[in-house]
Amino acid sequence: xxxxxxxxxxxxxxxxxxxxxxxxxxxxxxxxxxxxxxxxxxxxxxxxxxxxxxxxxxxxxxxxxxxxxxxxxxxxxxxxxxxxxxxxxxxxxxxxxxxxxxxxxxxxxxxxxxxxxxxxxxxxxxxxxxxxxxxxxxxxxxxxxxxxxxxxxxxxxxxxxxxxxxxxxxxxxxxxxxxxxxxxxxxxxxxxxxxxxxxxxxxxxxxxxxxxxxxxxxxxxxxxxxxxxxxxxxxxxxxxxxxxxxxxxxxxx
Numbered sequence: 001x002x003x004x005x006x007x008x009x010x011x012x013x014x015x016x017x018x019x020x021x022x023x024x025x026x027x028x029x030x031x032x033x034x035x036x037x038x039x040x041x042x043x044x045x046x047x048x049x050x051x052x053x054x055x056x057x058x059x060x061x062x063x064x065x066x067x068x069x070x071x072x073x074x075x076x077x078x079x080x081x082x083x084x085x086x087x088x089x090x091x092x093x094x095x096x097x098x099x100x101x102x103x104x105x106x107x108x109x110x111x112x113x114x115x116x117x118x119x120x121x122x123x124x125x126x127x128x129x130x131x132x133x134x135x136x137x138x139x140x141x142x143x144x145x146x147x148x149x150x151x152x153x154x155x156x157x158x159x160x161x162x163x164x165x166x167x168x169x170x171x172x173x174x175x176x177x178x179x180x181x182x183x184x185x186x187x188x189x190x191x192x193x194x195x196x197x198x199x200x201x202x203x204x205x206x207x208x209x210x211x212x213x214x215x216x217x218x219x220x221x222x223x224x225x226x227x228x229x230x231x232x233x234x235x236x237x238x239x240x241x242x243x244x245x246x247x248x249x250x251x252x253x
Contacts, residue, residue: 057195069213077217173252187227214239
């Protein structure tokens with residue numbers, strides 16, 4: 001029993017120490033902008049292993065050096081209630097889980113039909129796994145990108161919730177949005193709104209039009225995919241829809 005208590009004690013101390021580490025890093029963001037995120041470092045390693053070099057674009061800009069349009073577009077597209085919630089939208093998460101469960105059920109039914117047609121489990125045509133839909137807020141996305149891996153499990157999600165609360169309690173909404181827009185991915189080796197604006201439109205982020213801002217916002221869920229399809233009709237149509245919603249997107253004070 002003593003050995004068990006010692007193990008539990010060490011686990012508890014380690015957990016608390018980890019949370020204090022995350023909290024200290026978040027508090028430090030009030031005075032020092034994060035130079036990189038966990039996701040960026042993993043992407044840098046992947047790109048180097050794939051290409052043998054690191055083509056990388058990122059330039060930190062202040063909130064005042066971003067157009068109001070890009071902030072409105074991202075809020076309208078990613079997190080419409082950003083300025084009002086406490087970092088987590090439980091209804092959005094519940095809705096996403098329901099949609100994912102239904103998608104998984106449909107995929108399993110398709111697989112069963114394929115197996116029945118092929119008359120054997122080993123000759124069935126492969127069925128594409130369902131697309132996972134997220135219900136994360138901007139703050140949750142930032143928490144994940146800053147410190148965590150891309151794995152999807154309850155432990156990582158629980159840690160994401162804790163870091164999200166640290167961000168919401170320690171930083172202002174304006175700071176959270178500024179850090180997010182300076183670090184989010186917009187293509188292979190393209191991070192932050194300034195790099196994205198220069199990469200796609202050859203202009204600084206401060207000069208982005210409403211439509212250009214909306215085009216960038218549409219890319220966020222799948223930036224590397226849309227980077228290769230910059231002229232797609234989906235991007236144009238979705239961007240027009242976001243432009244129409246942008247006036248209702250409330251910006252943080």
